[in-house]
Amino acid sequence: MRDNKLLKYTSYALLLAFTFAMIFPVYILFKVSLSSPEEVMTDRPTFTIQQPTLQHWQNILLTDKTTDTGQAIYEVASGEYTLSNEEGEEATFGEGESLTVNGVTRNVRSLDVEGKQIQVSLEDLQVFREELTTSKTMFGAVTMNNLYMPLLKSLMVACLTTVVAIIIAAPASYVISRMPRMIAYAVVLALLVTRMFPDVGIALPIATRFISWGFIDSTFGLVLAHLIPNLPFLAWILVGTFMMIPKDLEESAMVDGGSRITALVRIVFPVAMPGIAVGAIFVWLNSWNEFIFARYLSTESGTLPLRIYEVITNGSIFPAAAYSMILTIPVIFITFLLQRYLKSGMLSGAVKG
Amino acid sequence: MKKMRTYLTVLTMSAFVLAACGGTDDTNDGGDDQQGSDEAGETEGGDDDILSEEEVTEPSEDGVLHVSFGLGESEWAVFRTEILPAFEEMTGIEVRAVQVESGDLVNKLTAEIDADNVTIDMFAQDVNHLTGLVSRDLVEDLSDYRDVVPDSVIDGMMEVSEFEDELLFLPYRPNVEITFFNEEKFDEYGIDLPRNWDDLLETAQALEEETGQGRVAIKGILEDDTVLHMFDFIRSAGGDPHQFNDEGSIEAMTFLQELWPHLSEQSTTANWDTMNQYLENDSIYLGKNWPFYIGEFHANGKDEIQAYAGWEGPEGMSHALGGEVIGIPRGSENVDEAIQFAEFLMSQEVQELLVSELAWPAVRSDAYGLVQGYQEPYFEAIRDALEHAEPRGNVPYWENAEQIYIDAFQQIVVNGEDVESTLNNAAAEIEELREDAE
Numbered sequence A: 001m002r003d004n005k006l007l008k009y010t011s012y013a014l015l016l017a018f019t020f021a022m023i024f025p026v027y028i029l030f031k032v033s034l035s036s037p038e039e040v041m042t043d044r045p046t047f048t049i050q051q052p053t054l055q056h057w058q059n060i061l062l063t064d065k066t067t068d069t070g071q072a073i074y075e076v077a078s079g080e081y082t083l084s085n086e087e088g089e090e091a092t093f094g095e096g097e098s099l100t101v102n103g104v105t106r107n108v109r110s111l112d113v114e115g116k117q118i119q120v121s122l123e124d125l126q127v128f129r130e131e132l133t134t135s136k137t138m139f140g141a142v143t144m145n146n147l148y149m150p151l152l153k154s155l156m157v158a159c160l161t162t163v164v165a166i167i168i169a170a171p172a173s174y175v176i177s178r179m180p181r182m183i184a185y186a187v188v189l190a191l192l193v194t195r196m197f198p199d200v201g202i203a204l205p206i207a208t209r210f211i212s213w214g215f216i217d218s219t220f221g222l223v224l225a226h227l228i229p230n231l232p233f234l235a236w237i238l239v240g241t242f243m244m245i246p247k248d249l250e251e252s253a254m255v256d257g258g259s260r261i262t263a264l265v266r267i268v269f270p271v272a273m274p275g276i277a278v279g280a281i282f283v284w285l286n287s288w289n290e291f292i293f294a295r296y297l298s299t300e301s302g303t304l305p306l307r308i309y310e311v312i313t314n315g316s317i318f319p320a321a322a323y324s325m326i327l328t329i330p331v332i333f334i335t336f337l338l339q340r341y342l343k344s345g346m347l348s349g350a351v352k353g
Numbered sequence B: 001m002k003k004m005r006t007y008l009t010v011l012t013m014s015a016f017v018l019a020a021c022g023g024t025d026d027t028n029d030g031g032d033d034q035q036g037s038d039e040a041g042e043t044e045g046g047d048d049d050i051l052s053e054e055e056v057t058e059p060s061e062d063g064v065l066h067v068s069f070g071l072g073e074s075e076w077a078v079f080r081t082e083i084l085p086a087f088e089e090m091t092g093i094e095v096r097a098v099q100v101e102s103g104d105l106v107n108k109l110t111a112e113i114d115a116d117n118v119t120i121d122m123f124a125q126d127v128n129h130l131t132g133l134v135s136r137d138l139v140e141d142l143s144d145y146r147d148v149v150p151d152s153v154i155d156g157m158m159e160v161s162e163f164e165d166e167l168l169f170l171p172y173r174p175n176v177e178i179t180f181f182n183e184e185k186f187d188e189y190g191i192d193l194p195r196n197w198d199d200l201l202e203t204a205q206a207l208e209e210e211t212g213q214g215r216v217a218i219k220g221i222l223e224d225d226t227v228l229h230m231f232d233f234i235r236s237a238g239g240d241p242h243q244f245n246d247e248g249s250i251e252a253m254t255f256l257q258e259l260w261p262h263l264s265e266q267s268t269t270a271n272w273d274t275m276n277q278y279l280e281n282d283s284i285y286l287g288k289n290w291p292f293y294i295g296e297f298h299a300n301g302k303d304e305i306q307a308y309a310g311w312e313g314p315e316g317m318s319h320a321l322g323g324e325v326i327g328i329p330r331g332s333e334n335v336d337e338a339i340q341f342a343e344f345l346m347s348q349e350v351q352e353l354l355v356s357e358l359a360w361p362a363v364r365s366d367a368y369g370l371v372q373g374y375q376e377p378y379f380e381a382i383r384d385a386l387e388h389a390e391p392r393g394n395v396p397y398w399e400n401a402e403q404i405y406i407d408a409f410q411q412i413v414v415n416g417e418d419v420e421s422t423l424n425n426a427a428a429e430i431e432e433l434r435e436d437a438e
Helices: A002-034 A055-061 A122-129 A141-177 A181-196 A199-212 A219-244 A247-255 A260-271 A273-289 A292-297 A304-314 A317-339 B002-022 B073-091 B102-114 B131-135 B143-148 B155-161 B183-188 B197-211 B224-236 B247-262 B274-280 B291-299 B335-346 B348-358 B375-386 B398-414 B419-437
Strands: A074-076 A081-084 A090-093 A098-102 A107-110 A117-119 A132-134 B064-069 B094-099 B122-126 B170-176 B178-182 B286-289 B305-308 B319-327
Touching: A002 A055, A002 A317, A055 A141, A055 A317, A081 A122, A090 A107, A090 A117, A098 A122, A098 B073, A122 B348, A141 A181, A141 A219, A141 A260, A141 A273, A141 A304, A141 A317, A181 A219, A199 A219, A199 A292, A199 B102, A219 A273, A219 A292, A247 A260, A260 A273, A273 A317, A292 A304, A292 B102, A304 A317, B064 B073, B064 B335, B073 B094, B073 B335, B073 B348, B102 B122, B102 B131, B122 B335, B131 B398, B143 B335, B155 B170, B155 B319, B170 B335, B170 B375, B178 B183, B178 B274, B178 B375, B197 B247, B224 B247, B224 B319, B224 B398, B247 B398, B247 B419, B274 B286, B274 B291, B291 B305, B291 B375, B305 B375, B319 B335, B335 B348, B398 B419
Parallel strands: B064 B094, B064 B122
Antiparallel strands: A074 A098, A074 A132, A081 A090, A098 A107, A107 A117, B122 B319, B170 B319, B178 B286, B178 B305
């Protein structure tokens, strides 16, 4: 009895430790995305959030309002400012007036009053910039390109890859599972052999072929690319699942008048649903996080992992943490959605002795 | 199970609908699809200084120029809101600019050129990552466009753009590593900034004694960053890193061997990226790096991280010249437009804006920007260091040689092996590569 209790408490302790190890990195990401830089950028960062700020989230969710041509729209915060050019011409910009500033052409152009523009020196322009404010928007071109489009593309690619992979792999795996054991083993082995080569090694030749087919920046192309590494593993998982389902089960259905297809759809696939759910989660996560093929096959419209890579390599850890949280949220959602189908004991009592 | 089927059906339908709406995406960074020839020429005056009317060519068939850069967030903001709109307004050529990291560019272009489907018309690439582009024959020869390069472009940038007398790239942005230090910590411990090798060793030892661990770092990650630091040490000792077993090289590697035990253990993982993180979280107090992260130091409230040009060796100061050049992929269908954009980027007005807004040193000696505020001291450091900048040297065998330098660093500095014999072996290997290349 005492041994059982010891085993029980040890299990709890291990489970807690394991859960903590899993959740800890996500918590750190969450904390960094909501912490002030002073709190994180020190040799002794705190474990809890001391000074919460939404600034990092605002930085990635909001951008300056721009004109159709991409120029930032500034406003005069207060007062009136008169600028003059080398020829002595003057233009006055008043409080609340919207304008654009371009340092290349040294041009200040009012948006409210048509034709009111003046070219001044770079020095004057810089001084004037200090008096200007910008308005933010959630759906500016920059946010669309940096966040929403990559997010949408990642979702599309991951969902399509999962669906197509299951449509292809489930029937194929069923057939393999009903082959003589040695042949099934050989086929599964052959499938897995294709995964012996690292993606990083085969990505370039595959990408070259895909690009020649015009699949650059294409959702369809990326789905095809993601099927390459995922189909063999999915088939492997599903062959194991279908092998566990007794042939007698479908034969019973056929004895009761169902066709093979009916037996497959009504009996075998529902019973195999836990395995299919595991496979779906596996494929979805792989596709959601995939990076190498996306990097080769994307120029203008990348996926979210590519975007995070860009932020991490060129920016601060704060927007990177916020982006990473956005990458994590759908994973949690999908996992919770599919985990309910991961039930054991589906076959208990399915076939009478 | 019915629910599962419903979910799957909904998921499938949604995904197909989304895919149908998505397909080959047609997005761009500026959100400026409407921008085009209708706005060309609207800007009055000033434009003639940048591109004359004769220089403005007709836009390509689709009027779109696809370019790639490897920029940080604040740098993108200046390009998106000022540089690209100004160019588009003047020429009517729409520019779609995308982010491609310098480390990814070679493979990406290889795939596109092999597939005969080049989607990038022009790119900016790190000057120390050009060999792969050249050895794989991925870029157009731009020798016929020498005259678009302004006379005032600094010599070193022309040198890095040429390979065996062919102009394969156009200079656009010089850069140099500066030495960052934590001013508060140096004040706290009363330690002066190291100005020469002896100071550097003393500083590393003093900080180690004061804090119980090494606080000075070099990029000892055993990657290309490490090689650039080796070049700086060797050249500042009067050595020739391409020979690698001369007196200067021996002196420099001997010094590094002596310095290594007093450096931060994070030197083994310090590269262009992590060095900033180590400085920012106060793990190290002194380290050399590229200046691209200055804006983030400021934004993150780390103004105590200041910079200066660095220390001298026995024969003076040396910094590897970095920065970016412009290249045009072989097979680009918009070469004329790309040249026009390159010319625009090299123009005095754009260079002055880059100096003023981003504290980038100008590629031409006649571009004077106005660096203000927190950027000023960093810009001073960059200018000082740039005076001692030397190109790494475009040798055709570089891709194979790099590993020889890294191995020598590991053997001598990390493992503490004999300096002379290791360098002799490495030099012999480099000589062999040189002979093969010839």
